[in-house]
Amino acid sequence: GAVVSQHPSRVICKSGTSVKIECRSLDFQATTMFWYRQFPKKSLMLMATSNEGSKATYEQGVEKDKFLINHASLTLSTLTVTSAHPEDSSFYICSARDLVSYEQFFGPGTRLTVL
Amino acid sequence: DAKTTQPPSMDCAEGRAANLPCNHSTISGNEYVYWYRQIHSQGPQYIIHGLKNNETNEMASLIITEDRKSSTLILPHATLRDTAVYYCIVSLWGTASKLTFGTGTRLQVTL
Numbered sequence: 001g002a003v004v005s006q007h008p009s010r011v012i013c014k015s016g017t018s019v020k021i022e023c024r025s026l027d028f029q030a031t032t033m034f035w036y037r038q039f040p041k042k043s044l045m046l047m048a049t050s051n052e053g054s055k056a057t058y059e060q061g062v063e064k065d066k067f068l069i070n071h072a073s074l075t076l077s078t079l080t081v082t083s084a085h086p087e088d089s090s091f092y093i094c095s096a097r098d099l100v101s102y103e104q105f106f107g108p109g110t111r112l113t114v115l
Numbered sequence: 116d117a118k119t120t121q122p123p124s125m126d127c128a129e130g131r132a133a134n135l136p137c138n139h140s141t142i143s144g145n146e147y148v149y150w151y152r153q154i155h156s157q158g159p160q161y162i163i164h165g166l167k168n169n170e171t172n173e174m175a176s177l178i179i180t181e182d183r184k185s186s187t188l189i190l191p192h193a194t195l196r197d198t199a200v201y202y203c204i205v206s207l208w209g210t211a212s213k214l215t216f217g218t219g220t221r222l223q224v225t226l
Contacts, residue, residue, distance in 0.1 A: 032210070046216075091156070095214070102210070104161070109157065
């Protein structure tokens, strides 16, 4: 099956710093990728839709200046959490939609801990 | 996208069939029913999807009622590795698809 990777899988940073998370589709191309956040024992919450070559579309209540998304190629999207604070600590998951089959595949997630 | 309702938790004995229900009474005519599952601390895994007809693959079967207001995911012979949170999602297909997760059903498979 199609594979989506995320890097890093786990990151710990100090409050006030920025963290970049990469999402790659390894064996297919994706014009659209999605970013989700998941708090402990909660469901996934869609943060934004990332479209290759254009600006991301953010869900209501998600700060676009805090969560910067770049989708510069058909296989890579990045999420940068700027000026991270402890309340940003969460499990961040990306997914990629295959531009041929429209199937959506999820990455393994990135656990962010902000101290 | 239409909202779904699932029981918060279910138990199933290993080797038995697990039947996970989902209500989606506001589903529109061109929305599909998707099922994903999430094993602890991993990304969601696709299981199956369908529009009107029942579907089967190597993982599971999907039974959709004739009025499409509800569906059931069937794992025919549950194993301990099937313990996970199962999400039923309704969404359009193609470039308009956007998967919005509800609370899901936590399935515990026991010996």
